[in-house]
Amino acid sequence: MNPLSPLQAWQHEPPHLLIRASAGSGKTYRLSARYLMLLRLFDQPESILATTFTRKAAGEVLGRVVTWLANATVDDAAREALAISTIRAELSHDDCLAMLRRLTGQMHRLSISTIDGFFNRVAQSFAHELDLPPEPSLVDESHPSVKQLRQDAVEAMLADADLPDMVTLLRQFHHDHAARSVTEAIDKIINDTYEVYREAPQQEAWAKLQPTGKLDDDELQKAIEKLQDAAALLPDNGHWKKAYAANCAAALTGQWEVFISKGLAGSIISGKQSFQRHEITADIQAAYVPLIAHSKAMLIERVALQTLATHDLLRRFDTHYTSLRRRQSILLFSDLTHKLARELPLLGDGLAEDIYFRLDGRVTHLLLDEFQDTSLAQWDVLRPFAQEIAATADSDRSLLVVGDAKQAIYGWRGGVAELFDQIEEELNLPPESVQSLSLSYRSSGVVLDAVNKVFSKLGSNAALDKDAQTAARWQRSFDDHASAKDLPGHVTLETSVAGYNADDDDDDESNDDEPVTITHNVHEPYIAQRVKQLYERKGGAGSIGVLVSTNKAASRLIFEIGKLGLPVSGEGGGSVTDSPAVAVVLSALYMADHPGDTASVFHVLNSPLAEVLDLESMKPAHVQQIAMRIRQTLLTQGYAQTLADWTRAVAGSLDQRGLTRLTQLIELADKFEPADALRPSRFVALAESQRVAEPNPAAIRVMTIHGAKGLEFDTVVLAELDRTFRDNPALLIEREHPTAPIDSVYRNVNKEVRALDDSLVKASEAQRATRLMDDLCALYVAMTRPRQALYMIVKPRKLTPKGDKLASLGLSYAAILRDALSNVEETLDGKQILYQHGDPDWSFQGKVQSASTPTTDQPIAPIALSTSQSASRRFWPTVSPSARVGGVKLASDLLDISPDSTGAKNYGTLIHAWFEHVGFIDEDEQPDDATLRQLAIRTLPHLDDAWIDSRIDWFRNLLNNPTAKQLLARNGATELWRERSFAVQVGKELVRGCFDRVSIYRDDNGQIKRVDLIDFKTDRLGPDGVAPLIDHYRPQIQTYQRTLTKLLPVDIDAIRARLWFVGDDVLADVEA
Amino acid sequence: MPITRHFLGWDGPALPRAAAYLRDQLGQGDDGSDLSHLIAVLPAQRAGRRLLELLVVNAQAQGAALNPPQIVTAGRLPELLYQPQGRQAGDIDAQLAFIDAMRNLPTETMADLLPHPPGPDDLPGWWAYATQLRRLRDDLAAHRMTFADVPRLCADRGIDLRGEQRWAVLEQIEQAYQDTLRSLQLTDRESDRIVAITSKRCALDEDKHIVLIATPDLNDTAAAMLRLIGGRITSLIMAPDQHADGFDELGILRAEYWAKQHIDLQADQLAFVGRNSDQAGAVIDAVAEARQTFTQTDNNLSADQITVGLGDERFAGPVRRRLDLADIPCRSAAGSPTAQSRPALLLRALSRFMESHRLDALAELLRHPDIQTYLQRDHDDAQQTIDDWLTLLDKYATDHLQGQLTSTWLGDPDRIARLKTLHNKITTLLPEHFATRKPLPKWSETIAAALKTVYADVPLREHIPQEQQLALALEQIADRLREQAEFKETNPTCPNITASQAIALTLRRLVDSIIPDEHDGPAVELLGYLELPLDDAPVLTITGLNEGLIPSSRNADAFLPDSVRSKLSMNDNARRFGRDLMLLSAIIHSRPFVRLIASRRTDEGDPLTPSRLLLACDDTTLVKRIQSFFSDDETSTPPTLPIKPAGKNRFLIPKPIIAPEPLDKLSVTAFRAYIACPYRFYLRYVLKLASLSDQAIEMDPMSFGSITHTVLQAFGQSDLKHETNETNIKSFLNSALDNTIESQFGEDRRSVIRIQTEQLRERLDAFAEQQAELTQDGWHIQYAEQELATTITVDGTPFTIKGKVDRIDYHEQHGYRVFDYKTGDTDHKPDQTHRTGRGDERIWVDLQLPLYRDLCKELKITGPIELGYFNLPKKRDRVGPSLADWSDDDFTDATQTRDTVIRAIRDQHFWPPNEAPGLPDGYERICADHAMQRDELIAASFKQGGAS
């Protein structure tokens, strides 16, 4: 390759570069271009580490780079384009080819992956240091086994918890309510708080609240008396008296929360000078002050205790959870990051070198995509790499960081967008190393106009007036977007129809016990209708993305849209359970596990599967038998094969969709842990929890905004805009700055108590801001998904319950959008256009999606293969004559491992090894003791000397007895086989084995006269003598005889076969 | 005789040529059929078996009697080439000695290697680490190195090992291990081999001759031994002699040579598919095509002439299923793991049960089909007793929420008796004192005894594959147990463990065991990549030609990263690539039909890359292949099993059948169910279908409610019902609660239930306050938990309404109040739950309270009756009565609704199913709640359906 000097290479962009890339501005392109340039420049693909947000994106980068190169080798124009605009360096045909070779030759060493993928590689090579389980199974948090694990951990934690403590803690989390479900409550607590604990496990951070001003008993007594004495100071006013009395009562009963929130105390705290138009005199204030301080202290102390108790709960949960995961060798993806972040730094100096050593290569080029979603823990691990690269001024190292603070929607998963701002400083990047991209290659100008309209004035959006600072901060990262394409488009903000909605009165206290009222949703059916209109619109709407905030809304919308018969699918697919055929199969599996579940039995019984399973009635005994048979089949055939067999058997009752879903169910079965095989219901749970691809790629896709990240659609419908932003985290967290480690953690409490302590207020405000930033990002992501058209549908406004005025919209997308876009007088009935821009009859410019033609495989006709038994047939069943003995095997024999049987078995093995070395006893020299011992040790090394010696003595005696003398002598034999192995084909089988001892007698012409076969047996004779043993061994011996006739030109009658039972010295003839 | 190389060529399968060569060139006897002096070395066992077949066939074709050679795998060869100096430690001896060596090292020392060592009793933990480290040790030994050699060699060669301490620890472990073995008078096989080489003590029996058959990958140790022997060695190489430079004198490949070669592959020999599972379809296509080709050339293709190579074992399932659909028998060479066989699963379930003694472990054990057979076998103790034991146990679990099994069983005495019978039968299987620690060998016989008991009468007939597989599994388990039994208790490395740990250890030792997949008659073979070169089927399809699978590569390692391996002349990525390239060349050239398949994505949609072997080609081809691999749009539909579906779905919602007698009585609460969904009403009240599970671990709303009712019933029927002192009421309720809980959930109940009890106590506490106040106000409980039934007449026909009224209070001035206790988390107003809709349009959806008015007539109550809930919700301040204020018109309306429902039920009007309720009720699947386009399904069910 024509070498390129680094100077030449970096003349167009600096080696260290940070790109702020707005939605649709071509991030993947830039990343791929950089990759290609590095390849051109350094020719060392293995030294480049590129991390992306999804595995799919990683594949896109690699795919793009190799395709560019491949195309460039055959298309000069493409090569020119690549040279001029993509890498801006000369690029010959040979260069391209060389790069392609290099890249593909190093395919196994490329590091283009997700952060998790890269971390996994690092972690595996530090398995011991990180305390990874030796043979871990890496699973996702959503797997049912993880749910079970958490449940077990909670149970274990409760088992060793102090009961009153636990009850208190739970009540604290539940505002002193006595909720029924404990596991659910604890699970929720843990869900809400565990990640915080993992980031800050040390108790220190949880013990920061220091209540001051608390009075001791005496002081308190005095303070109360002082307050009581103040009665004389009150003005003569009913309100005053009542308020004062309430305060006194609260103080006496220690109800400090009541004390500070009511009456005079409340006014004094909020700094008011008068109460009910009477001045609060200094004396009165003085009477209140100590108690106010005390009540503050008491309340803050309560929060402090609650916080500590929460920490304690989490610590104990964590202990059990960690040890259970360890015991079951389960490793969560999140464990990797946490372990790396925590343990790696402990390894001390030379860490980067250690990592490079174990990964077998130095990372000199770093490309980080979607940086705004990086978590602190992830950055802790990546930072040393980045710093090392950025620190060097060499031009042979480089760093590219791409991201968009406006698309930081993974804060709830630990993403810290501020890292993106900070990295600039942290890595000391000069200003020319920071670029912004805001030209969109995706959206139409019309869509971008709406985006600009909403986001360029976010700081002054009335809906955000309480959060103007945060909104302004968000706005600062926004530059007006322009479109690189000349696309027609249409945007509306419109209202759906008035009516009752199920989630209108959704609150935290949603009741799990029983359905309260039967409700009718109107909003979602309306959206479904709108989607239908768009779908059926003349000229088409292309791909339609319906975006919502919650999974719950997504599934309801999928249901509503599906009900209208439109081709709709969910994010990352749907559930196999949406097929009635799958439902029946799952019922059958459930029935196999719970034959008493008559609902499942009935379901199967009334389906085409009943016949396949021979299920004839609901009689318990019958069901029980069928259930057992299913479980047996599942174990012997495996789940996947069983389900495949069922599927085949019910094919006549399936439609295409059902077949697809059943096939997917079978694929899930391939992934089912064999360890769970005894419980079919676990498979049912797995099947119900997994998402699978939709049977047909649908033109309409419903998903959460988070799921839509990185995707684009021709038309986008935003459907769940009315939810007010929730801002009630379980814990309040304080950090020095957003990217600093957690400094303090507090239990969240109500506004009144929060107001008593500055740190609580500060933490709460910071958290609200963070959360709001995330929410605003989500709106930005949502609005930037469409190529051409954007429809934002909000619920019509409502009156307050009193009915006298419009109910407030709260802080919601609906409110923000209304303020930014609408100036229309709204009606209460809805179905109103509040804003529109562009052309309602916009012409669709994209690819027309072919009507979903299921591209299923053609059914397989049986492929008729020859069944003729050709001579060339391979792998005949192999049998050994010794396996032929005695017909049916018995488990009790197979499992007989008593010392007697083992001894006999060992001795049998030895005898054979020894006899192999015994020639004609009357002629040849016999093996000496040392040889016998040597043979014994080689054959059965685990036997001890004493035992062997006793056997040797025994064997010597045996050789000396008359039978041996007679039997083992030459007696005129011309040939002797000892332990001679053989293999012959008999019928359809390959008979393999070994003759213990065969003497061959030939006449003078060399013709065989007769053959003597001896088989040594160590069995002892039973009470019935030798006869039963002969019967037992007859099949074996007869096989030997038949085999001999195949090997030697000898007639079966000329073979004398004898068993020698050496233990009893009995010799027995076995007739042919 | 020196070492000879012979090139078999690769224009045909290697094994038949090797077989012919053995007979023609090396055979003894007149006809060359005596091969007993030969040691034939093959890379894998399967090839050895096939070689023997070929030799037999050849001999028989000649009418000769084969005297077979000794056939060994390359891994076993070294032991034929030297005499060990003593007793070689067996697998279990070596492993336990190694563990002992690790455990006895001071923790501080070990910390350099294992900063987080397993606990002292965690034998499985140590076992796993020992296995890992011994693997590293074996790997080094295969290259004639020890732990001690590595740092030394690295220092010599200027390699920075990063962490010499770790190697120092490994060396110490090694020493301790050797010391232990020495004290046991055992030697280590790997060390023996190295010593044999260094001391040049390798020898081959005089009359023997070694034939290496296609072993291009023979390891260093074996090669070194062979070189020491120096003669009577023939190497048969599966390549033509123009590639002579690609092999050394022993026929071991030179990776550098092969890395530069191209794979000679026609475009039609290659298929790229979308997802991994799609490969199965491509396999079938290839088979169909091959059959076509073979038929044309007048040869009929039979199944055993086809081999499918698996780049990844996980592809076996999909491939097998497709072949199955095409009616092609197949057999997986990998067999199935013994650890997943029925007896192994049984042992594991037994071990879990012994270890935890939990109800769920028992439930799992009982679901083992062989346990069921065992339980049903003895008819003596009334088969009936345990006929429905799964259901029995499910119900027990649900009712009593027991986690740990204790000596006391709870609840109904009859049920207890049956459970005891069941439990006893299971207990007889368990080894005595299973929880105490004993030396490992002590457990073998008792574990075997448990298996014997279960499998005593299970037939194991020879001609039934399934039974044979079971027999084999039992045999393999018995072998392990026997080895463990023979382990010496006096051996200081002998672990003291519990029965369940002994089982765990036995199962661990089975991880590498398999049960071969037997198939009568010809079958397509599914083989791993390394088995393919010596396979001689004319038709071959290989799946998984993706990077990482073929060739595999090592891209991160804690001890020996690839570049270090290269510098230490160990097997490295480059060598694996060269080897796989050589093998693939041989594979492709040596058979008439080859199809290679690579997929673009995993089944989860994650992108894959093609194998580098496929890219070892000329430039033009490279570009084309890259373009074709990376250019597809990925919106492919998920593949389905290639079955022809009928096209019409017959999995319907079962249509109600008309019963001869319609219902003529109903409980007050059932009306709500009918109004909500007539079909679900049908399932519950007509068919009485129940759902059952054993997953509950805490009181659900039902059982929480029923405990509350029991306590309040006791109160309402006690002398304290007129009590005005709240403290007395509280203490009564407290003890009633404790008694109820204890009798329901036992003394050793789960902690969750203890906490729930406290939550309930809190609610009862608040109830006591309210109750005291009511009594002070002059209200008195007149009836508590009163079962009532009344018969009304609708359209001239009587209909019975029944129900249990929670309580009726009476006040001298105000008359009667009928209460229903509500124990849900939230409090309800009666109107909220009974009616829905706005303003005037409110309609009745529940009739419980209004119907109480009907029931009260039976009590001959006169005077005004108020209706309401007595809420006991989670918020303390909401505990108390909540009365309805329905007007007479409302009641008239309710009565009409009542009659409408009764008429509908009489008409058996149970269709169509309504929308799904918010909470699971066990009918989701029957009612197709999750079905796409459910409305259509409901319509179709009505049209075509009909329950049987």
Ligand code: SF4
């Ligand atoms: S995901 Fe979308 S915005 Fe990001 S780089 Fe790819 S095309 Fe551009």
